[in-house]
Amino acid sequence: MSEEQPGSRASRYTVLPATAVDRPVVHELEIRRSRFIGHLVRVEDEPQARAFISDLRRKHHEARHACSAFILGADREAMRSSDDGEPAGTAGLPMLEALSLRETGPAPDTVPAPESPGTVVRDLSDVCAVVVRYFGGTKLGAGGLVRAYSDAVSATLDRARLVTRQRMVLTGVEAPHAEAGRWENELRTAGYPVQETRYGARAATLVVALPDDGRSTAAFGARIASITAGTAEVQTLGTEWVDLP
Incomplete structure (x- = not known):
């Protein structure tokens, strides 16, 4: 990356x-x-x-x-x-x-x-x-x-x-500690691999990389709203370039 x-x-x-x-x-x-x-x-x-x-x-x-x-x-x-x-x-x-x-x-x-x-x-x-x-x-x-x-x-x-190099948007979803595991499992089941989980004193942040194509972030936001019953928001943490497998 x-x-x-x-x-x-x-x-x-x-x-x-x-x-x-x-x-x-x-x-x-x-x-x-x-x-x-x-x-x-x-x-x-x-x-x-x-x-x-x-x-x-x-x-x-x-x-x-x-x-x-x-x-x-x-x-x-x-x-x-x-x-x-x-x-x-x-x-x-x-x-x-x-x-x-x-x-x-x-x-x-x-x-x-x-x-x-x-x-x-x-x-x-x-x-x-x-x-x-x-x-x-x-x-x-x-x-x-x-x-x-x-x-x-x-x-x-x-x-x-030859491989494709894709610009990815790093997104973060803040989750209560008690919910982080369930949310992560549901995201993985939906095809959104969680790159890492950052644990803080009050909450955990699930980090997911999405293609920077103008569509994936909106779809991800809808999925998060469904998983969390609208209680969580998607934050943009930055971008990075990734070689796709």
Whole structure:
């Protein structure tokens, strides 16, 4: 879990799983004797992305190029790329397009008709891609380089698991100590997992995380009113980002 990204318009987006922070996804293509080694890592900010790029350059110091692209933020407000010595526009930009145009699924709450593909979502973010190239002696030309770097990122993405990152509203319901257990059980039965119960001197607070989608909080309020016979109120405690299972 992490703190809210201030001002973000999106309430959900797609990321690599948390395991990809320390264990990048790696895949290699050989194209006309050149080796293109794709790396994907999950990052939280630009310094972390640039540190990963620098580490790979040091690790592959004998390689001709280590081209890169990354996207950051729920609204994908930061997009950067580098050709790292390849002809301008033949490496970093195609890599960035492979990330930004990646289809991550249908739009939430839409069920495509059989004859229609539905609305496609492209919302991959918090990701850094680096393609290390070991030159094989044969020049590929501008078009060949564009395809090679784009394909290297796409093929690596094909081997990556993606998850949804959802902005959640943390809500609190104050319960008398004698009722806290019953209310918690009824909430769990209704499909609202209680994240924690905070016991105070006079009452307990049941903490429940709800999707920040404009509908879930109202539905939760109605359920609380039913469980507590209208004696309890739902308080907003804050927001946080959570990777959905």
